[in-house]
Amino acid sequence: MDPVILFFVLGITAGLLRSELRLPAAVYEFVTIVLLLAIGLKGGIELAKQPLGQLLPQMVAVVVLGFVLALIAFPVLRKLGRLQRADAASIAAHYGSVSVGTYAVAVAYLGSQQVSFEEHMPLLLVLMEVPAIIVGIILARGVSRSTRWGSVVHEVFLGKGIVLLLGGLLIGWAAGPEGVLPLEPLFMDLFKGILALFLLEMGLITAAQLTGLRRYGLFLVAFGIAMPLFSAVVGTATALMLGLSLGGTVILATLAASASYIAVPAAMRISVPEANPTLSLAAALGVTFPFNVLIGIPIYHAMATWVLG
Amino acid sequence: MDPVILFFVLGITAGLLRSELRLPAAVYEFVTIVLLLAIGLKGGIELAKQPLGQLLPQMVAVVVLGFVLALIAFPVLRKLGRLQRADAASIAAHYGSVSVGTYAVAVAYLGSQQVSFEEHMPLLLVLMEVPAIIVGIILARGVSRSTRWGSVVHEVFLGKGIVLLLGGLLIGWAAGPEGVLPLEPLFMDLFKGILALFLLEMGLITAAQLTGLRRYGLFLVAFGIAMPLFSAVVGTATALMLGLSLGGTVILATLAASASYIAVPAAMRISVPEANPTLSLAAALGVTFPFNVLIGIPIYHAMATWVLG
Amino acid sequence: MDPVILFFVLGITAGLLRSELRLPAAVYEFVTIVLLLAIGLKGGIELAKQPLGQLLPQMVAVVVLGFVLALIAFPVLRKLGRLQRADAASIAAHYGSVSVGTYAVAVAYLGSQQVSFEEHMPLLLVLMEVPAIIVGIILARGVSRSTRWGSVVHEVFLGKGIVLLLGGLLIGWAAGPEGVLPLEPLFMDLFKGILALFLLEMGLITAAQLTGLRRYGLFLVAFGIAMPLFSAVVGTATALMLGLSLGGTVILATLAASASYIAVPAAMRISVPEANPTLSLAAALGVTFPFNVLIGIPIYHAMATWVLG
């Protein structure tokens, strides 16, 4: 098992044992900022090497993928889960969007398995964050006039996550591989160490979400495991269609399978306030994140190997 | 363009678009502390290599330069800008002193242009921080008995900036190049990455200062561009007189052109409280810092090349 | 003198001169977390290389050492120092336990002296943290029924220090030297730089403790110097008995000589609240920490060389 995963396990364990261990909010923010910038930069460097036009099919495909996954999740949550409209819409948005932390773990995993992948994946990551948010808002409130779309767009595109990822992408793209070289000691060499600290904190947070889970029962657990498995299949199929490499397929499956816990919760809190954040975070963080990180990614790897082999 | 500058541009853009991106105060402090220590250490290592006596002419020259620039700025601000006595004195102090962030960008710039410079520059940086503060206080209040010089000296010499720069210098000097080696991964290898985070934050702060600017009009913009250009000429002339190398000349010009936003604002707030900090920060951070970082340094480079060529 | 020590001196000096320099609490926590994890990881890697059973004698020995040192310190504090029961018990617990910061300085010291040592020392460090705490509580309150041992155990074993050290040990042990490789840039390469920042902060904190010292007089100063010297002798003898190498002997002597200021103060505050923390911190941080760091470690080195030579 990759040692960064062990940090996640340490965090969960410490959290469940009610240890005094707690990372200050500022450390969480620092670590998040470095990760987001690092992922953006890495993708940007790659973009500098190839014509953007060539990536257009992939870009369109992941946007559609984001829409579709949210639209599929919604009726399941509504019918099978008997959740309220707003809650179902909000959770659907979480699962249609993506988790940067899960992406980073997948990158680390492929690294230690020495499987290479298309390095422009961070571009797809950014593109896939947004569509599900829009779906979620429309599902919750309809396309009513009263929705303040101005502030929705602001919330979505100017949130910390997107700004740093996109900013990193653009800087990496503008500076190119040579230009970014002096930044590598911080953003590349420390990447795994910083990711370890991030996962330690995520473990502590995940442990706290489990309380939410206990209250809202089995359905969320089932959904939190079944949905990523289903999404990973859709993601793998999409990757196949796009002709991605083995590594690229694993990443796209992981992106599809992952559920957002940075951009989407913030956007939903403002745009669909009547949705209960405890539900979506319990599912996305309490179930799906650990599932993907501990079990899912190797499964998606096996699946991709099988499909592409 | 150096990628660290792009982080500054990202920060300004995010700030102007009112993004939710915000670095916690603790991250700003951490990044500042590492930069200040790194700059000090680097200079100290160099001091260990050469007799201090030999540097005396340069040391005296920059102290005089600090005094002179503040004394020139004051009447301009008072007469042309029609600013109140305290405001003119405070702004003059900012421009007579130096900006560590600008210095760091100049170092990064020369690095990527592969221009070497006298490595003891951090010593001159420290020396140049202080004189203008004293000029500013005297200009504001006269040499009145009521000035509590004890607390002024305390404020100036025991502020975070000077303590860390000077501390770094002394440690670097005592430990020498060999001794500092194990500290290099943090203070040298990460330097540019940390500088990038610092400039990201500076961009956000700069964007916030622009509000101040809008209120106080054109004069500050003009002064914030003309003054560094003039100071750079004086700095270049001084460097010529001192026989500095091309790189050293660019650095000294940049130091002269830069306006303080760490040591001086803190000192002025306590010692000349009637000066409006919005004015000086709008000029120093809202105009001069971005001007130097984006346009000024290459100009000073061209100027030095032309003069020395 | 190792440059990291100079950072400690800088911190003390700045603190005594009442400089404005202050590290935000979040930076202190960040630096502490990285140090604890790094020390744990390093020890864990080593454990992966050798059968744990072989280390059993050492493990038992240091646990006994922790008990014994606390039991020796107590009557001295009570009789010679005429301290109240709770205060004597609390201080005894501090001195029977160990200081991670002092350990890190000893490691850095041996590194720059190019003296190698048994790399599993972090395991002994963890084991030696706890016994003195239990002694302290029993000395203060007897083995009364009313002591809530459940919450004591929780406080002791789930405090930040132990969780991170032990967590690091287990992760290093599970991942092995290969697995930890990608984490090295953060946890190994930056170690000395991070230690420098930590010692800077410790200097500031130490300076603040000196006020406490001034109030409680000479006895604490004498005890704060004599006790580590005595403990170092006991530690050296134990190392000799265990057949440790020169480096290992220095480390064990240093561990014995060091006084806790993370785990023990927190545990005492909850379990022996009537003990005055100013007294124990003044001794442990105001006297013993600087003594060990500045003078003690070289003395223990000389002692070990003499004994083993």
Next chain:
Amino acid sequence: MNSYKRKLLTIVTEAALETTLIREIDRSGAHGYTVTDARGKGDHGVRDAGWPASANIRVEVVCDAETAQSLAAHLHDRYYQDYAMILFIAEVEVLRPTKF
């Protein structure tokens, strides 16, 4: 020195609401506000500030009784149902009546 009676309205709520809340305060006619970071527990469970989604803010507004009452009532009607939020009002004395 004379002193004048004003109200201090304190709001503890989710950090995610900061921008929105500040807009509401600006609109209410109050002349200023003070924000500190907080954590806590209430009907919506423990909010321990470990990460942005579980952080609270504590906002104080000094203003006249009428503004305090109407702002409190408005926030109550608009946000109480969907957000972790409490409101309370205390009596305070200030030195400069025109400032608040």
Next chain:
Amino acid sequence: MNSYKRKLLTIVTEAALETTLIREIDRSGAHGYTVTDARGKGDHGVRDAGWPASANIRVEVVCDAETAQSLAAHLHDRYYQDYAMILFIAEVEVLRPTKF
């Protein structure tokens, strides 16, 4: 909108006491609390929050008069002697009487 009188109990004490204090509040029957990080000075000297051992917390509890009195008295008896701690109680108005 009607408003109802409640008490605001504020406690400033050592950060080390946070877990213990929260347990006491939970037991007291109060429905919630708010915590902010603080530093300060009092009879136990300067506590400057430079590191955990010298950090303070500032805890607020809105509750009825009886709970406030009994919680304050209990904390006073149990912790005042051994810990840096102050307590004070203010009168506040709240909008929803059942919440507190």
Next chain:
Amino acid sequence: MNSYKRKLLTIVTEAALETTLIREIDRSGAHGYTVTDARGKGDHGVRDAGWPASANIRVEVVCDAETAQSLAAHLHDRYYQDYAMILFIAEVEVLRPTKF
């Protein structure tokens, strides 16, 4: 348990003033103070705590009515004009009259 009336003086001002302000409080005869970090908005514009120059502090002093009045008046006269600062005073009950 008996309780005694005291005043709670709250000051919100620029972080740069912390050392100075603490000196003033010490001189005023008050027995202690509590400081928390804050941000806010007032006549001097938005102070968002993004960096030291734009950070606020929130200082509380529990003391007798006379000290509160005279300290407030002194701070008002000395600092209001040049610094971002507000002051307000509330009535509080304390348990130990000699402590404040």
